[in-house]
Amino acid sequence: MTPVRYTPDVEVIDPEEPRIQAQLVEAFREISETTHRDLGHGYRAVHAKSHALLKATFSVLAGLPAEYAQGLFATPGTHDALLRISTNAGDLLPDTVSLQRGFAIKVFDVEGERLPGSADARTQDFLLANGIAFPTAGPEPFLRTLQLLAKTTDKVEGLKKFISLVFRNLEKGVEALGGESALLTTLGGHPNTNPLGERYFSQAPIRYGDYMAKVGLFPVSPNFTVLEGRELDIDGRENALREEIGVILAKEGGRWELRVQLCRDLGANPIEDASVPWPEEDNPYVAVAVIDVAPQRAWTGERAAILDDQIAFSPWHGIVEHRPLGAIMRARKPAYEASSGLRGSFNGCPMHQPGSAALPD
Numbered sequence: 082m083t084p085v086r087y088t089p090d091v092e093v094i095d096p097e098e099p100r101i102q103a104q105l106v107e108a109f110r111e112i113s114e115t116t117h118r119d120l121g122h123g124y125r126a127v128h129a130k131s132h133a134l135l136k137a138t139f140s141v142l143a144g145l146p147a148e149y150a151q152g153l154f155a156t157p158g159t160h161d162a163l164l165r166i167s168t169n170a171g172d173l174l175p176d177t178v179s180l181q182r183g184f185a186i187k188v189f190d191v192e193g194e195r196l197p198g199s200a201d202a203r204t205q206d207f208l209l210a211n212g213i214a215f216p217t218a219g220p221e222p223f224l225r226t227l228q229l230l231a232k233t234t235d236k237v238e239g240l241k242k243f244i245s246l247v248f249r250n251l252e253k254g255v256e257a258l259g260g261e262s263a264l265l266t267t268l269g270g271h272p273n274t275n276p277l278g279e280r281y282f283s284q285a286p287i288r289y290g291d292y293m294a295k296v297g298l299f300p301v302s303p304n305f306t307v308l309e310g311r312e313l314d315i316d317g318r319e320n321a322l323r324e325e326i327g328v329i330l331a332k333e334g335g336r337w338e339l340r341v342q343l344c345r346d347l348g349a350n351p352i353e354d355a356s357v358p359w360p361e362e363d364n365p366y367v368a369v370a371v372i373d374v375a376p377q378r379a380w381t382g383e384r385a386a387i388l389d390d391q392i393a394f395s396p397w398h399g400i401v402e403h404r405p406l407g408a409i410m411r412a413r414k415p416a417y418e419a420s421s422g423l424r425g426s427f428n429g430c431p432m433h434q435p436g437s438a439a440l441p442d
């Protein structure tokens with residue numbers, strides 16, 4: 082089936098969205114203020130804890146078929162990139178609480194007309210998490226979970242540890258909870274594996290030049306793929322993920338493939354409902370770029386002072402040809418702007434779009 086052409090009317094805007102977006106900003110503000118009060122430092126309202134802060138190269142593959150050679154991927158070649166691997170809580174929990182992981186990519190020297198709010202940069206960000214779809218169709222049910230989290234930030238570490246443990250041991254029970262399970266697992270319950278071996282997805286779609294796509298990141302070097310599904314021994318280790326990633330990347334580099342799945346049918350591949358995985362049987366993810374990391378010190382305080390404190394990632398940092406699409410994506414624009422703005426003001430250091438991928442060794 083040929084891919085569906087992008088036209089602005091694929092997005093259908095609910096009149097309630099501004100209210101929900103304002104409430105999301107408010108819930109994130111509450112989380113950030115709580116962690117700032119408790120820890121004396123400004124952190125992201127979600128994905129506060131980083132586990133790897135990496136220099137990378139991002140190489141667009143040559144010879145892509147025309148439908149995949151779109152936007153940033155229209156021109157083969159290598160770009161510098163920064164990578165930030167995180168877990169999704171808004172506070173700094175010990176890694177014994179197993180949480181969903183995030184993978185943020187910032188690609189440098191990207192040509193093209195810029196998205197609103199990102200005119201001052203020449204970067205393209207991709208924000209991915211290790212689940213194939215978002216837990217809710219739109220932002221409203223997500224807001225309700227978040228409001229609960231905002232009220233419990235810093236109060237329920239014990240509870241989160243408990244939930245995490247229960248879910249790790251009772252995965253089948255989690256499945257039996259049906260629709261609720263995905264939401265609940267945002268509190269914990271992801272198998273505690275090495276983040277280098279995970280697969281990450283945009284969950285919600287983006288414009289892909291003439292078409293629309295979801296984006297996925299797949300480990301491909303054997304030292305990463307061997308980690309897939311392998312549980313770590315994390316008992317009592319506060320920063321186990323940082324340590325496990327650090328041991329590998331101190332000696333060896335590695336590679337991921339960035340793959341995209343094009344929207345080929347607006348019924349089976351909806352734009353507005355981010356909770357629906359697009360079936361892959363006859364519409365697979367196809368590689369369009371590779372991301373390589375050389376051996377390096379994967380997490381240092383000096384790197385955190387830059388990538389955690391001074392730099393923001395957002396799906397809205399990028400080019401018009403990769404415009405984020407759908408209600409979840411629209412809700413993210415004000416949320417990321419407010420969260421990163423607050424983080425900058427707490428730390429007395431405004432966010433800036435870096436001109437280069439330079440990081441201390």
Ligand code: HEM
Binds near residue numbers: 208
């Ligand atoms: C309504 C939906 C969502 C909202 C409101 C939201 C909100 C946020 C906020 C406020 C931040 C912190 C930004 C900062 O302070 O710099 C953040 C970070 C992040 N989000 Fe989301 N998010 C949403 C959906 C998603 C989805 C669908 C994904 C990926 C599949 C995702 C992945 C990430 C990642 C990886 C980060 C960390 C970025 C970094 O390392 O700087 N989010 N999100």
